[in-house]
Amino acid sequence: MTLADAEQQEPTELPPPRTRTAASLARQRRRAALARFWRGYRAHRAGLIGLGGLAVIALVAVAAPLLVGDHVRSVTAxxxxxxxxxxxxxxxxxxxxxRSLLGLLVWGARVSLTVGLLAAALSVAIGTLVGVVAGHFGGVLSTVVMRVTDWFLVMPTLVLAIVLAxxxxxxxxxxxxxxxxxxWPTTARLVRAQTIAVESRPYIERARALGGGHRHVMTRHVLPNVMPLVLAQTTLGISAAILTEATLAFLGLGDPTVVSWGGMLQDAREAGAVSSGHWWYLAPPGIAIAVVALAFTLCGRAVESVLNPRLGVGR
Known part of the structure; x- marks a missing residue:
């Protein structure tokens, strides 16, 4: 090929640069945020200990049918x-x-963890909804909602739970x-305060000026900013839910057909384990409840410290 032929040849077009969609950018930001969160969480030794303990307990609970079998719960067997x-x-x-107390302890982990997780999720969901609505709308609606919240807040949670149960x-x-x-009242109070703080920022005014309605502001701007607080409150609330479940079961208000740690303590009391000195009936479920509550508390404190370093939670 001569130089003249090369000059006459049309230049090869370069492929257009690959455009990045908004969804891919959002996924990348989420991955980067999760990576930062995990790096911060790993710096908390107590949080890692709590997370490891919960992983072991959850694995044992899931594998209960394989580890101890279903027959361990049967009285006739x-x-x-x-x-x-x-x-x-x-x-x-x-x-x-x-019946083997070790097998009952393994089966009881399933009920106790399930009740703790679902009850904490329900509590945080109600508190988040109430807090966001009260903080966003304000006025008479906020006043009425917060007075109802204050009523629930001053009433003993355990007493109300006993009445409902x-x-x-x-x-x-x-x-x-x-x-x-x-x-849920504690979560509602915290979320309402955070919602008021978020809605005082300039970008909320810009979103409203561009035509963003109440739903857009609450779901796209307020809720993502209060989610770190909600996550920390959830991890801290699970331990309280597990303790409350154990208390209700100990008082005889749980489901008698399932095995839980609180129910084991109730059975031990009815069997006279306290007066007869059968410590092995009382100690395992009590220690298990304390260990799980402590593990969730350690995880919650670590999450709270990572999401809000100004709290200065000890590592």
Missing amino acids: ATGAPLAAPSPRYPLGTDQFG TVMSRSVWTVIIAIGVTS
């Missing part, structure tokens, strides 16, 4: 001596029916609803 002390065959002893049918869902609808 029990083969051990009633209230037997710990032994190689029964590492944690037996209950008054001769008493008038409703005895089931796991009753316990979840009783805990969820009585423990």
